[in-house]
Amino acid sequence: MPRTLTDPTADRAAAFATDAAADGLTVSLIGSCVATLTGRSQRDLAAGVRTLLWKPDDTVVVHGASGRDPDAWASGGPVTVDAADGLTVACDGGHTAGALRVRFDAVHTATAFDAAGADATTVSGTEAALKDRVLDTPDLVEPGFQPLATERDTPAGPIDIYGRDADGTVTAVELKNVRAGPAAASQLQRYVAALRRTLHADATVRGILVAPAVTAKTRRLLADRGLTFSPVSPPGSRDR
Amino acid sequence: MPRTLTDPTADRAAAFATDAAADGLTVSLIGSCVATLTGRSQRDLAAGVRTLLWKPDDTVVVHGASGRDPDAWASGGPVTVDAADGLTVACDGGHTAGALRVRFDAVHTATAFDAAGADATTVSGTEAALKDRVLDTPDLVEPGFQPLATERDTPAGPIDIYGRDADGTVTAVELKNVRAGPAAASQLQRYVAALRRTLHADATVRGILVAPAVTAKTRRLLADRGLTFSPVSPPGSRDR
DNA sequence: CGTGCCAGGTGCCTT
DNA sequence: AAGGCACTTGGCACG
Numbered sequence: 001m002p003r004t005l006t007d008p009t010a011d012r013a014a015a016f017a018t019d020a021a022a023d024g025l026t027v028s029l030i031g032s033c034v035a036t037l038t039g040r041s042q043r044d045l046a047a048g049v050r051t052l053l054w055k056p057d058d059t060v061v062v063h064g065a066s067g068r069d070p071d072a073w074a075s076g077g078p079v080t081v082d083a084a085d086g087l088t089v090a091c092d093g094g095h096t097a098g099a100l101r102v103r104f105d106a107v108h109t110a111t112a113f114d115a116a117g118a119d120a121t122t123v124s125g126t127e128a129a130l131k132d133r134v135l136d137t138p139d140l141v142e143p144g145f146q147p148l149a150t151e152r153d154t155p156a157g158p159i160d161i162y163g164r165d166a167d168g169t170v171t172a173v174e175l176k177n178v179r180a181g182p183a184a185a186s187q188l189q190r191y192v193a194a195l196r197r198t199l200h201a202d203a204t205v206r207g208i209l210v211a212p213a214v215t216a217k218t219r220r221l222l223a224d225r226g227l228t229f230s231p232v233s234p235p236g237s238r239d240r
Numbered sequence: 241m242p243r244t245l246t247d248p249t250a251d252r253a254a255a256f257a258t259d260a261a262a263d264g265l266t267v268s269l270i271g272s273c274v275a276t277l278t279g280r281s282q283r284d285l286a287a288g289v290r291t292l293l294w295k296p297d298d299t300v301v302v303h304g305a306s307g308r309d310p311d312a313w314a315s316g317g318p319v320t321v322d323a324a325d326g327l328t329v330a331c332d333g334g335h336t337a338g339a340l341r342v343r344f345d346a347v348h349t350a351t352a353f354d355a356a357g358a359d360a361t362t363v364s365g366t367e368a369a370l371k372d373r374v375l376d377t378p379d380l381v382e383p384g385f386q387p388l389a390t391e392r393d394t395p396a397g398p399i400d401i402y403g404r405d406a407d408g409t410v411t412a413v414e415l416k417n418v419r420a421g422p423a424a425a426s427q428l429q430r431y432v433a434a435l436r437r438t439l440h441a442d443a444t445v446r447g448i449l450v451a452p453a454v455t456a457k458t459r460r461l462l463a464d465r466g467l468t469f470s471p472v473s474p475p476g477s478r479d480r
Numbered sequence: 481c482g483t484g485c486c487a488g489g490t491g492c493c494t495t
Numbered sequence: 496a497a498g499g500c501a502c503t504t505g506g507c508a509c510g
Contacts (some may be wrong), residue, residue, distance in 0.1 A: 002245070002270065002289075002348040004246055006244055008506075009299065026289075026291070026305065028268065028291055028349075029268060030242065030268060030351055030353055037349070039365075040365055040417070040503070041363065041364065041366050041369075041417075041502095041503065042362075042363070042364045042365045043249075043361060043362065043363050043364075043503085044361065044362040044363075045358075045360070045361050046357055046362075047357055048355060048356060048357030048358030048360065049242075049266075049353050049354060049355050049356060049357070049358055050355065050358045051266070051268055051291075051293060053303055054290060055303075055305060055306055055307075056305055056306070057305070057307070058308040058496070059306060059307060059308055061303070061308055062296075062439075063293055064355060064358035064359050065266065065295060065296055065297070065355035065356075065358040065359045066295055066296065066297040066299060066359060067295070067297070067299060067490080067491075068299055068301055068313050068315060068398065068489095068490060068491090069368075069490060069491075069502095069504090070308065071358070071361060072503095073308050073503080074503085075308060093503070094503095095416075096503065097503050100503095102443070104327075108242040108244075108351070108353060109242060109268075109349070109351045111245050111348070111349045111351075112272055113270055113349075114289060115289050115304060115305035116288060116289060116305075117286055117287055117288030118285075118288030118289055118290045118291070118304035118305040118311070119288070119304050119305045119306055119311075120285070120286035120288065121283060121284065121285050121286070121304075121311060122282075122283065122284040123281065123282070123283050123488095124281065124282045124283075125279075125280055125281035125282050125488090126281055126486085126487085126488095127486065127487090131458035157422075157484065157485080158484090158485095158509095167425035168263050173391070174461075176486090177280075177281075177486090177487090177488095178487080178488085178489090179488095180335075181498085181499075181500090182397075182430070182499080182500095183423050183425075183426070183427075183500095185365060186241050186423070186429075186430070187422075187425035187426075187485085189426075190422070190426070191459075215497080215498060215499080215505060216497090216498080217498075217499080234244060234343060239331075275489075279488070280488065281487095281488055283488080307505075308503095308504095308505065308506095309489090309505060309506080312488095313488085314488095334490080336488070337488055338488065366501080366502085367501065367502090381498080397499070397500085398499090400502095415500095416501090418501095418503085418504090421483080421484070421485085422483095422484075422485090423485095427500090438501090455482085455483060455484080456482090456483080457483070457484075458483095458498080
């Protein structure tokens with residue numbers, strides 16, 4: 001059963017928020033506030049009307065006028081509420097993160113509610129689905145490609161798919177379900193180099209990057225290193 | 241001036257949200273909802289009480305019970321509201337992102353407010369500050385290091401700091417203001433290789449990764465490639 | 481708990 | 496618009 005306060009005093013809002021959090025509820029505060037983050041990087045939010053969410057896991061997010069990401073946030077520390085000079089919500093995020101302090105001049109709306117069930121999500125269409133598709137139809141990678149193992153371990157990390165090409169040459173396949181950048185090429189290169197060291201000194205090892213697309217620079221990087229790009233769209237994609 | 245509705249009908253809430261958005265206000269809806277994202281990756285949120293924020297830039301974020309990141313979001317498309325079967329907020333994020341549909345069984349609180357001023361932020365202590373510090377005191381990188389240029393362009397991308405070491409050897413410095421992982425080592429390696437190709441064939445080129453710390457595997461990667469790690473904490477850091 | 485790596489990454493800036 | 500890269504990246508899975 002959600003509770004709501006309109007234009008509460010700082011004292012009332014502080015008690016309201018503290019009680020709600022103690023009951024495991026999510027608290028939403030809408031009002032005019034300033035915020036500061038002190039730590040490795042300093043960040044200051046000028047006065048403005050924002051939404052603060054204090055979640056039951058003691059994550060605090062402060063959302064401003066635009067964008068998907070919060071303007072400021074903190075998690076990890078205990079959350080403290082103080083009504084000495086306006087309503088102040090504070091949370092220390094630890095050494096690397098820093099400490100967040102949000103001070104409200106005025107709280108327009110304070111709402112507390114039980115976010116029951118609000119954490120069950122089902123996801124599909126991720127890299128795992130792409131892997132399934134490739135394992136099901138290895139020819140998508142390259143005609144004659146034969147998968148032998150997934151997540152095969154090397155000193156440089158696990159190879160997404162390890163196998164042999166039509167000629168029997170050892171091949172490392174790296175999967176990306178998004179347009180691949182230089183980091184993907186470097187990653188594949190590390191795996192191939194590790195395989196060459198692991199296997200016999202004169203062993204030939206190929207590397208294939210499987211992704212819906214690559215950037216131009218990445219395509220050059222791959223070519224320079226004798227690596228191959230194979231375009232494969234993820235299962236649910238509209239551009240089959 | 242914020243407006244608030246408590247337990248509105250779907251019709252009332254829809255009109256309220258549409259009007260508010262037309263006025264450039266931010267809309268906050270708290271209530272029981274399900275959500276689906278259809279596109280390259282499929283995501284389904286089971287029934288639960290969540291907070292939906294519809295921002296003036298037509299970003300829609302849906303926050304659940306935990307975590308910094310929204311459970312679902314959309315931006316890019318126009319946002320549509322429909323009251324046919326409960327309150328449905330929808331936004332098509334385009335080809336790669338997919339389309340978001342959030343359907344509320346019940347809206348507990350609907351609030352609309354002008355998020356004026358809520359986008360002015362000041363940031364300091366980022367990588368730029370680390371660069372300033374290093375340029376001010378090059379010995380932090382290594383005794384005798386001399387910076388010659390920043391953002392020097394190579395075929396592999398811009399080098400953070402380009403200079404010479406105490407012996408006059410050409411040196412590429414890559415800055416990270418966080419603990420560095422394998423990607424940073426690869427990035428530095430690409431820059432060094434590009435410099436070797438650009439300069440005379442027999443030119444010696446060194447690479448130094450400057451960061452507060454590196455992971456163990458990254459340290460090995462650097463050593464294997466003859467690259468150097470130099471620990472430097474960012475200016476505001478507590479561990480000086 | 482550290483380390484590595486994916487992510488609908490997002491956001492910012494340059495060409 | 497596309498590419499490249501930092502980010503308090505967040506979050507997950509694994510040793």
